[in-house]
Amino acid sequence: MMRELVYYAAVSIDGYIAGPAGEFDAFPVEGDHMQHLNARFADAVPTHIADALGIERDGTTFDTVVMGWNTYAVGLPVAPSPYRHLRQFVFSRTRSEADIPGEHPNLTLTDEDPVAVVRRLKAEPGASIWLCGGGALATVLAEEIDRLVxxxxxxxxxxxxxxxxxxxxxxxxxxxxxxxxxxxxxxxSEYVRRPSI
Incomplete structure (x- = not known):
């Protein structure tokens, strides 16, 4: 069975995943939703945060994450490998390894076609692939998204x-x-793609 590409993202009620300059700090990180999400989607918690909070990750929900450069760069320079417990693919046509400070285990920076990469990843065995963001990459990968959370x-x-x-x-x-x-x-809310007729 081919594994899924899951677009799991926080969004405002008017449809934005971040502010104009990439701000996302307005999204609440406290509340009764957090315990459930940290349990079900523990693999999507950044490695350094999960370690600090004692959140266990087992790679059964996600074992791979794909993201665009702007999404990735949010954590720089503090977290050059934000999800080092996962295989990380960062897509950019303009950036190089020189733009990534320090060590970055399990991270691949690529200018390859995201659709080709995701199709190749889907054909491999493993858990689901997390589409972390951003909106431009999600548009490119729209036909490959199997599930929205x-x-x-x-x-x-x-x-x-x-x-x-x-x-x-x-x-x-x-x-x-x-x-x-x-x-x-x-x-x-969770949605699955309806099969094409």
């Missing part, structure tokens, strides 16, 4: 980086398989 936060950004960057209009059908509303106001 959206953490909708009770915030209006008004502007910023959208969940999907503008692209060619082509409706894609997904089916809601789970939604949980938390007292924090965060609503987590």
């Amino acid at each position: 959206l953490k909708r936060n009770p915030l209006l950004f008004g502007d910023g980086i959208p969940l999907f960057a503008p692209g060619a209009y082509r409706p894609r059908a997904f089916e809601e398989v789970a939604t949980t509303a938390y007292e924090s106001g965060v609503v987590v």
Whole structure:
């Protein structure tokens, strides 16, 4: 069975995953939603944060993460290998290894076509592949996304980086398989791609 590409992301109620300059600190990191998410998606917690909080990761949800350069660069220079417990693929046509400070275990910086890389990864054995962001990469990989897990936060950004960057209009059908509303106001919804007819 081919493994899934899962777009798991926090999003404002007006559809932004970050502010205009990549800000994401408005998203709540406390509340009743956090325990559930840290348990179910422990593999998506940055390695240094999970270590500090004692969050166990076993690689059964995700064993690989893909992201664009801007998403990756949020942690620099503190975390040059933010998810070193996973195989990390960072896509950039303009950056080189010289732009990554220090050591960066399990990280591959590539200018390869993201669709080709993801298709190759899907054909390998393993757990799901996490699409961490950003919106431009999500648009490029839209046809490869098998599952969406959206953490909708009770915030209006008004502007910023959208969940999907503008692209060619082509409706894609997904089916809601789970939604949980938390007292924090965060609503987590999960969708799977409907098979093409």
